[in-house]
Amino acid sequence: MPDGKNILVGITGGIAAYKICELIRMYKSSGANVKVVCTPNALNFVSILTLQTLSQNKVAFEQFEIGDFKPEHISYADEADVFVIAPATASTISKIANGIADNLLTSIAAAFNKPFVIAPAMNTNMWNNPFVQENLQKLAAQGYTIVPPESGFLACGTTGEGRLAALDKIFDTTVDILCGTKKFLSGKKIIVTAGGTVEDIDPVRFISNYSSGKTGCALADTAFRRGAETVLITTKNVQKPYKVVKVKSALEMQTALSEEFDDADYIFMSAAVADFRIKEFNPQKTKKTDSDTLTLELVKNPDILQYLCNKKTSSRPVIVGFCAETENLIENAKNKILKKGCDFIVANDVSRKDIGFSTDENEVYIINRNLDVKKVEKQSKLKIAEEIIKEVYEKSGNLCTHK
Ligand SMILES: Cc1cc2nc3c(=O)[nH]c(=O)nc-3n(C[C@H](O)[C@H](O)[C@H](O)COP(=O)(O)O)c2cc1C
Numbered sequence: 403m404p405d406g407k408n409i410l411v412g413i414t415g416g417i418a419a420y421k422i423c424e425l426i427r428m429y430k431s432s433g434a435n436v437k438v439v440c441t442p443n444a445l446n447f448v449s450i451l452t453l454q455t456l457s458q459n460k461v462a463f464e465q466f467e468i469g470d471f472k473p474e475h476i477s478y479a480d481e482a483d484v485f486v487i488a489p490a491t492a493s494t495i496s497k498i499a500n501g502i503a504d505n506l507l508t509s510i511a512a513a514f515n516k517p518f519v520i521a522p523a524m525n526t527n528m529w530n531n532p533f534v535q536e537n538l539q540k541l542a543a544q545g546y547t548i549v550p551p552e553s554g555f556l557a558c559g560t561t562g563e564g565r566l567a568a569l570d571k572i573f574d575t576t577v578d579i580l581c582g583t584k585k586f587l588s589g590k591k592i593i594v595t596a597g598g599t600v601e602d603i604d605p606v607r608f609i610s611n612y613s614s615g616k617t618g619c620a621l622a623d624t625a626f627r628r629g630a631e632t633v634l635i636t637t638k639n640v641q642k643p644y645k646v647v648k649v650k651s652a653l654e655m656q657t658a659l660s661e662e663f664d665d666a667d668y669i670f671m672s673a674a675v676a677d678f679r680i681k682e683f684n685p686q687k688t689k690k691t692d693s694d695t696l697t698l699e700l701v702k703n704p705d706i707l708q709y710l711c712n713k714k715t716s717s718r719p720v721i722v723g724f725c726a727e728t729e730n731l732i733e734n735a736k737n738k739i740l741k742k743g744c745d746f747i748v749a750n751d752v753s754r755k756d757i758g759f760s761t762d763e764n765e766v767y768i769i770n771r772n773l774d775v776k777k778v779e780k781q782s783k784l785k786i787a788e789e790i791i792k793e794v795y796e797k798s799g800n801l802c803t804h805k
Contacts (some may be wrong), residue, residue: 406435407580410482410514411457412507415443416489417557418523418566423448426456428573434580438480439463441507465506484579487511488549489523489566499537513670517579521549521572522612526562535641542643549575550642563640568762571784575627585629586795592616592625593659593664593719595673597637599652603698606777613674615640617764620787621670628791632754633637633662636671646707652676652703660711666719668794671707672748674726679703695748711743720798722746722790728753736768746770746794756780768793 405555409429413419430435435455440448445463448745453461462478479485485492485669498520505514511518515562520541528534529551529699544546549572550766552566566572596618615638622634622642634645635658640646647658652675678700688696707723714721721744727734735749751764765780778789 405714407434407483408437408481408770409434409576409580410478410485410510411436411438412485412490412494412511413438413440413448413453413488414487414489414491414494415445415446416439416491416523416566418489419444419447419613421569422488422567423452423456425486425569425572426453429576430456430458432573432577435459437462437478437561437786438484439507439510441491441505443491446460448617462506465509476513476749478510482516483515484517484576485511485514486519486521486572486576488519488521488572490520492524492528492531493795495522495534495541496537497521499540500502502799504555508540518546519549519575520546520569521574522551522564523555523566524551524564525558525793526560526564529562529564530641538643547575547579547706548643550705553638560774568782568784570617570782573621574784574788578627587625589601590668591633591662592628592630592668592670593633593635593662593666594622594670595655595659595675596622598642598674599637599655599676599703601652601679601703602650603677603680604686604688609676609678609680611674614638615673616762616783617787618629618670618672621663621672621790622687622784624787625668625670625783630668630796633666635659635662635673652679652706656704656706656709663719668720668798669710669723670712670724670790670794671744672724675706676703705742707742707744716770720745720794723796725749726752732769732775732782735767738785739773744789746796748790766790770797 413422437459438453438457438461440463450614473735497508498511503509525567544742549567552565552567553563555561556564597615598613601609615636622632626632626644635647649658651656681699681701707797710721723744725735725747731751735747739747747769748766750764764783764786766778768776
């Protein structure tokens with residue numbers, strides 16, 4: 403924990419600013435000293451009194467305040483061990499990436515030569531704006547740690563990518579930086595599959611499933627944060643600071659996996675792959691007929707997990723299968739690991755409404771080839787991802803060097 407470390411929290415003018423009150427409380431509870439700097443626009447969203455009371459420090463926002471002989475942008479930059487900007491607006495991200503220093507926060511950023519954590523939050527269209535993306539890439543290339551936003555309901559009334567990352571994630575990222583390097587996966591290549599495959603019936607209809615891809619994204623984010631060369635093969639539209647291969651059907655997913663397989667160290671197969679696809683895709687929209695029934699003929703998709711396990715050598719890559727069950731969870735999972743020959747199976751119960759598909763939380767069991775079962779208690783998918791990666795890394799013969 404970052405006892406005695408100095409965290410500078412920068413708040414900008416986004417609707418998620420209110421969430422940072424809780425983040426400040428989390429940092430304080432961990433024993434860190436917290437100072438806050440706001441852009442003038444941020445003060446439309448949070449009050450100085452709240453931030454001052456939570457951080458137990460004066461809140462800085464005025465660039466030209468007459469105070470100490472040393473300008474605040476210099477003394478704040480000198481004191482802090484890490485500068486966490488959350489939420490980071492499109493505007494502030496773009497200013498920092500271009501060296502613009504036109505308010506106290508951006509001036510401190512320009513003078514700060516220690517680690518940054520940037521947690522963007524904005525409307526989906528702003529997030530997808532090519533200039534914003536280009537500026538983020540610039541920051542990432544300079545070593546700024548970006549905590550990418552999540553998908554979900556946004557304050558502007560739409561659903562999509564752009565929601566501030568979970569506070570846990572921002573907090574953990576900060577702790578990782580302050581408490582020494584924990585990039586224990588550096589030098590490893592990790593492939594993660596995510597989302598439900600989509601099997602087209604005709605140009606307007608398809609067969610799919612309820613998988614949200616959240617667990618896969620959380621696994622890939624964690625692997626990346628831990629230093630791995632990360633490849634996310636997903637059916638969802640996501641933008642990440644690592645390689646994303648967008649696929650649709652099971653066959654496309656298999657091809658993408660084959661292309662990445664050879665130099666992979668770990669493969670996490672968390673996508674929900676359709677067992678069957680339509681035998682004959684209808685290139686025209688299927689017309690309604692007088693018949694009361696319609697029969698679709700399906701053919702078996704390849705069993706991708708089995709295919710990869712057959713390709714595997716004795717030591718590489720470590721392959722982790724996932725199984726979503728509605729009954730006999732552990733028994734089915736044990737049968738699956740024996741049948742497929744993968745190294746681990748992560749099992750979760752999708753009959754429960756409070757965990758699994760489309761929720762932000764999960765509870766899973768990690769089973770190894772000796773059929774030892776480790777339960778990971780209900781918690782955020784991000785924390786679950788961390789536990790899965792830790793367990794797989796340690797139990798596949800690595801001495802874990804992280805805390
Ligand atoms: C109600 C409201 C909510 C806003 N939310 C965001 C947001 O979440 N993300 C963002 O990038 N900009 C958002 N903006 C636009 C920024 O406030 C605007 O770009 C501003 O110039 C940012 O200034 P700053 O980065 O210096 O704080 C919002 C504006 C309003 C009026």
